[in-house]
Amino acid sequence: MNILKMSKVQKSFGRNHVLKDISLEVNKGEVVSIIGPSGSGKSTLLRCATLLETMDGGTLSYMGDNVCELKNGKMEYAKNLNKFRKCFGLVFQSFNLFPHWSVVKNVTDAPISVLKRDPEEVKAEAMELLRKMGLEDKAEAYPSQLSGGQKQRVSIVRALAMKPEILFFDEPTSALDPELTGEVLKVIKQLAEESMTMVIVTHEMSFARAVSDRVIFMDGGVIVEQGRPEDLFGDTKEDRTKQFLQHYQNL
Amino acid sequence: MDLMTMIMKMGDGLGKTCAIFFLTLLFSLPLGMIIALLGKCKIKVISSVTRFCISVLRGTPLMLQLIAVTYGPYYLFEVSVSRNKLIPVVVAFSINYAAYFAEIYRSGIESIPQGQYEAAQVLGYSKAQTFMKIILPQVIRVILPSATNEIVTLVKDTSMAFTVSYQEMFTIGKEIANSQTSFVPFIVAGVFYYVFNAIVSFIMSKVEKAMSYYSI
Ligand SMILES: Nc1ncnc2c1ncn2[C@@H]1O[C@H](COP(=O)(O)OP(=O)(O)OP(=O)(O)O)[C@@H](O)[C@H]1O
Ligand SMILES: [Mg+2]
Numbered sequence: 178m179n180i181l182k183m184s185k186v187q188k189s190f191g192r193n194h195v196l197k198d199i200s201l202e203v204n205k206g207e208v209v210s211i212i213g214p215s216g217s218g219k220s221t222l223l224r225c226a227t228l229l230e231t232m233d234g235g236t237l238s239y240m241g242d243n244v245c246e247l248k249n250g251k252m253e254y255a256k257n258l259n260k261f262r263k264c265f266g267l268v269f270q271s272f273n274l275f276p277h278w279s280v281v282k283n284v285t286d287a288p289i290s291v292l293k294r295d296p297e298e299v300k301a302e303a304m305e306l307l308r309k310m311g312l313e314d315k316a317e318a319y320p321s322q323l324s325g326g327q328k329q330r331v332s333i334v335r336a337l338a339m340k341p342e343i344l345f346f347d348e349p350t351s352a353l354d355p356e357l358t359g360e361v362l363k364v365i366k367q368l369a370e371e372s373m374t375m376v377i378v379t380h381e382m383s384f385a386r387a388v389s390d391r392v393i394f395m396d397g398g399v400i401v402e403q404g405r406p407e408d409l410f411g412d413t414k415e416d417r418t419k420q421f422l423q424h425y426q427n428l
Numbered sequence: 429m430d431l432m433t434m435i436m437k438m439g440d441g442l443g444k445t446c447a448i449f450f451l452t453l454l455f456s457l458p459l460g461m462i463i464a465l466l467g468k469c470k471i472k473v474i475s476s477v478t479r480f481c482i483s484v485l486r487g488t489p490l491m492l493q494l495i496a497v498t499y500g501p502y503y504l505f506e507v508s509v510s511r512n513k514l515i516p517v518v519v520a521f522s523i524n525y526a527a528y529f530a531e532i533y534r535s536g537i538e539s540i541p542q543g544q545y546e547a548a549q550v551l552g553y554s555k556a557q558t559f560m561k562i563i564l565p566q567v568i569r570v571i572l573p574s575a576t577n578e579i580v581t582l583v584k585d586t587s588m589a590f591t592v593s594y595q596e597m598f599t600i601g602k603e604i605a606n607s608q609t610s611f612v613p614f615i616v617a618g619v620f621y622y623v624f625n626a627i628v629s630f631i632m633s634k635v636e637k638a639m640s641y642y643s644i
Binding site: 262265266267269271273274276277286291292321335339 | 547565
């Protein structure tokens with residue numbers, strides 16, 4: 178069964194038609210990377226999927242349940258959106274950790290106060306996740322005391338602590354100094370090996386090639402080309418994709 | 429009248445000065461937050477009316493507002509001016525300070541990045557949880573210095589109650605000064621306010637220190 182299904186998604190900001198008929202299915206355990214030039218609508222697509230933006234048209238469903246449907250030309254969202262929010266997690270480019278909370282509070286508060294889970298159990302799991310990410314000694318630190326790479330790893334742990342079915346990443350390494358991207362990419366690779374379902378918007382082409390089951394190239398609000406990484410990078414079909422990939426010579 | 433008697437008499441009014449101060453804080457701090465949130469309301473009528481009220485309260489003298497609240501009911505509805513003037517005085521102060529605090533809260537709320545709301549929303553926090561657990565604590569931290577300024581001003585502004593002859597410390601001092609043709613009561617009043625504010629500043633700096641366990 179597919180975890181996420183989006184079809185014919187439309188989204189405009191005023192007269193700026195950003196998403197034109199995007200369809201995307203992600204199966205359990207699949208890792209999908211989305212690449213494309215700036216302004217092509219990659220973030221907007223993730224924001225529609227994570228309910229941060231409302232779509233103008235098309236369908237969106239998680240685990241076969243529809244999140245919204247078009248009624249008399251108006252998009253109507255389900256009443257209980259939190260049911261769907263439990264399905265996914267989102268890792269932001271700029272981390273968006275809560276600065277007034279320690280690392281462990283950042284990670285455990287939502288499972289405790291949103292999912293109403295047992296605090297002791299949540300804490301034990303959180304410490305285990307932090308340990309796995311090499312952050313156990315940072316549990317009591319505040320976000321401002323961490324490096325960018327550490328912040329991003331904490332925000333990945335925060336998302337994982339909610340036990341999502343699928344994890345979205347919007348350029349998880351773009352705000353980091355080059356020497357810090359490695360530690361974050363390593364963590365994501367590790368998750369891929371554990372068959373975490375993920376959709377990753379990234380500009381790290383060699384990473385996308387190594388980690389993905391499928392790569393999607395977006396431009397101008399449409400999916401221009403998609404396929405297995407070895408095909409898309411090695412045997413590119415579309416001229417627009419070729420042009421875009423020319424900017425990344427280290428492939 | 430010797431200095432000691434003056435101080436004793438003025439000290440009698442200090443309780444009322446403190447009453448104005450603490451009651452005004454008690455009412456204006458939460459009321460200011462309500463006004464700030466109304467000013468951000470998505471319904472245009474509510475937010476524009478709120479912002480207009482804020483501008484009137486900030487744009488007219490506190491003295492006028494005190495007179496309006498204390499004597500207004502008498503002129504408008506012919507109800508007699510209440511003998512306990514503490515109520516109208518605290519009402520006028522609370523409304524006036526709420527308008528100032530509302531502006532401080534507004535700027536504090538606007539300083540919180542949109543990403544904080546988005547992260548909270550994706551994690552499934554309700555609107556109320558997001559505000560109480562994530563936004564408000566950060567807002568309080570940000571606004572503490574400007575709130576301290578406002579509170580120090582409030583200490584001094586309590587003396588405005590003399591305009592409606594409410595028998596707080598300054599009003600008594602002014603009466604003694606008139607009857608004794610002496611300047612000393614004003615000096616005594618100045619010392620009172622200075623000490624009061626030294627205590628306020630000390631407490632607020634402790635609070636600020638306690639809140640700065642994290643940096644942004
Ligand atoms: N909230 C918004 N209001 C108006 N226009 C927006 C908004 N968000 C995005 N856009 C517009 O939508 C288009 C696509 O933006 P989007 O952020 O999805 O691109 P992107 O592919 O993520 O680019 P980048 O690689 O630079 O992150 C851009 O033209 C942008 O200006
Ligand atoms: Mg983007």
